Every structure is written in structure tokens, then in C-alpha cells.
Amino acid sequence: MPIQASKGKASSTTKAPRVKTRRASAYHHGDLPQALKRATLEVLSGPDAHLLSFRDLARRLGVTTGAPYHHFKDRTGLLVSLAVDGYGHLHDEFVRASQQSSEYSLQIEALTLAYLGFARREKGYYTAMFLPEVSAALTPELRAAANRSFDLICTLISQHNAQLTQEQVSERTVTIWSFLHGMITLSAAGPLSRRLPYGKQDHFAISSVKRCLGISAT
Numbered sequence: 001m002p003i004q005a006s007k008g009k010a011s012s013t014t015k016a017p018r019v020k021t022r023r024a025s026a027y028h029h030g031d032l033p034q035a036l037k038r039a040t041l042e043v044l045s046g047p048d049a050h051l052l053s054f055r056d057l058a059r060r061l062g063v064t065t066g067a068p069y070h071h072f073k074d075r076t077g078l079l080v081s082l083a084v085d086g087y088g089h090l091h092d093e094f095v096r097a098s099q100q101s102s103e104y105s106l107q108i109e110a111l112t113l114a115y116l117g118f119a120r121r122e123k124g125y126y127t128a129m130f131l132p133e134v135s136a137a138l139t140p141e142l143r144a145a146a147n148r149s150f151d152l153i154c155t156l157i158s159q160h161n162a163q164l165t166q167e168q169v170s171e172r173t174v175t176i177w178s179f180l181h182g183m184i185t186l187s188a189a190g191p192l193s194r195r196l197p198y199g200k201q202d203h204f205a206i207s208s209v210k211r212c213l214g215i216s217a218t
Contacts, residue, residue: 033071054069079133087149091149095152112209113202113206116180153176
């Protein structure tokens with residue numbers, strides 16, 4: 001119930017003091033590095049990935065344009081950090097896939113599907129992992145993260161192909177990785193997906209990878 005003014009006295013209103021609000025800054029945003037990464041993943045997952053900039057990220061998060069520089073040297077530093085995370089997630093996917101069966105053929109099938117699934121589901125990470133500026137940076141941490149996934153495939157092939165030299169194993173792994181990356185790239189661009197739906201792409205990929213490794217596709 002509103003309070004009414006006493007009779008014969010003019011009513012008075014007391015204005016509450018204005019509280020100054022401070023725009024969020026690098027020091028009032030919680031975990032800004034993670035927020036920057038999440039915002040970057042959103043951008044990289046969309047059609048405007050080429051427009052990514054610290055200025056745009058700062059605007060999205062409501063922080064000053066200089067705030068991101070407190071945590072990452074530049075845009076490349078942020079992207080490299082995301083690529084390291086992405087390779088880590090991909091390695092975890094590979095580990096889970098390889099543990100689904102003890103049969104070599106089924107392990108290769110699971111790893112192929114794990115790669116395609118990760119690339120489609122985690123578009124932001126996948127884009128960061130293969131950006132030219134990230135590849136050019138190739139920091140020790142990034143190299144180590146990428147090698148873990150690559151080496152897992154090499155180890156599996158070596159265990160079931162004792163007649164192959166390490167160089168031959170590496171060449172086959174490069175061939176498989178290049179083939180799958182090409183499928184993802186062409187499918188996203190349109191030409192492949194118009195000719196080969198995702199379901200058929202998976203079957204084609206599995207058959208092709210097995211053929212490369214000399215495994216019966218049956």
C-alpha cells in the first residue's frame with residue numbers, strides 16, 4: 001500500500017542516490033580467458049570466422065578492447081591455445097574409440113568415425129586446429145598436442161603390421177589423416193555433401209581407410 005502525504009503538507013519525494021555502474025573489465029568478468037575461448041569457438045563455428053578479432057570479442061563480452069591482451073599476446077596466441085585444447089579433445093576421442101574393441105578392423109572403424117564425428121560436432125575447435133596462422137606458429141605445446149593424436153594412430157597400425165617400417169607407418173597415417181580432412185573440408189564447402197550424404201560418407205570413409213591399411217572391408 002502506498003504511503004500518502006499528510007494533509008496540509010506538500011508531498012516530497014526523495015530521489016535515491018544514483019549508483020554508478022562500472023562496465024565489466026578484464027578484472028571483473030570472472031574467468032576471462034575461458035570466456036574469450038568460448039566466444040571464439042562461437043565465431044569459428046559460424047560463417048564469419050574470418051572476421052575474428054580481439055575488438056569484436058571484447059565487444060561481445062562487454063570488456064575493454066585491451067582486456068584480452070592481459071591473457072593472450074594476440075589473436076594467434078588465443079587460436080593456438082584453442083588448437084591445443086582441440087587436439088587434446090580429439091586425442092581423448094581416439095582413446096575412447098580404440099578401447100571399444102580389441103579387433104583391429106573395428107578399432108580402425110571406430111577411430112575413423114571418431115575423427116569425422118569430432119570434426120562435425122566441434123567445428124570451432126576443428127577450425128582453429130587447421131588455420132594457417134596456427135600451423136605457422138607451431139609452438140612446442142601445439143606440436144606435442146598434435147603428435148599425441150598422430151602417434152596414437154601410428155602405434156595402432158604398428159602393432160598390427162610388424163612388416164611395416166616406422167616411415168611406412170607414418171606415411172599411411174598421413175594419408176589417412178589427409179583423406180579424412182579432405183572429406184570434412186569438401187563436405188563443409190558443399191560439393192561432397194551434395195553428392196554423398198553424411199551416412200554414405202561414413203561408410204565410404206571407413207572402406208577407404210581400411211583399403212589403405214590392407215584391411216578387408218567386409
